[in-house]
Amino acid sequence: AQRVTQPEKLLSVFKGAPVELKCNYSYSGSPELFWYVQYSRQRLQLLLRHISRESIKGFTADLNKGETSFHLKKPFAQEEDSAMYYCALSGLLGAGKSTFGDGTTLTVKP
Amino acid sequence: EAGVAQSPRYKIIEKRQSVAFWCNPISGHATLYWxxxxxxxxxxxxxxxxxxxxxxxSQLPKDRFSAERLKGVDSTLKIQPAKLEDSAVYLCASSLDADKGGYTFGSGTRLTVV
Structure with missing residues (x-):
């Protein structure tokens, strides 16, 4: 079974501080991991995927298979990063369907 | 490119009533999710x-929920009869290639069952 856990419901940091949003997963095969973001009054949108190994809006995420984690990081948070962040897992056997965590609300204070 | 379109944006119904949601995915996206x-x-x-x-x-409560995607483009999701616990946002998403994951979501329909 696929499972995604985001242990923090709420996370608050000051502008310019580093931020890390945690994501742990459970899956027996080789997973594909994603981070989605939802800004206020906007639709849910894909932020980044682990296979791309890219940095989007200064965010990066590294898949750690040993710790079954896919934490999202940014060295210097900005106020516009305030949003809801969801981690999602797609297993190869699932043919694309994704299991989502319950999300972390990030607030970046000025 | 146009995004995933959903309607209505909001819906309030009484329990035991029926409701339907509509989704139009991105053109060319073969895979559609509710x-x-x-x-x-x-x-x-x-x-x-x-x-x-x-x-x-497998996760669709088939005793009350149904969905169809005629002609492989638009899709409708129906609930009949609705229960209080069906109050939620119903999101439609589409992707070009199911094997690679990563969706484009619609803005959702917020359903309130009273």
Missing amino acids: YQQILGQGPKLLIQFQNNGVVDD
């Missing part, structure tokens, strides 16, 4: 279509 998002939780998959065929409907 997700249910209850307040405070992440999206939960209800059904996945590949073109006009159902790939996965």
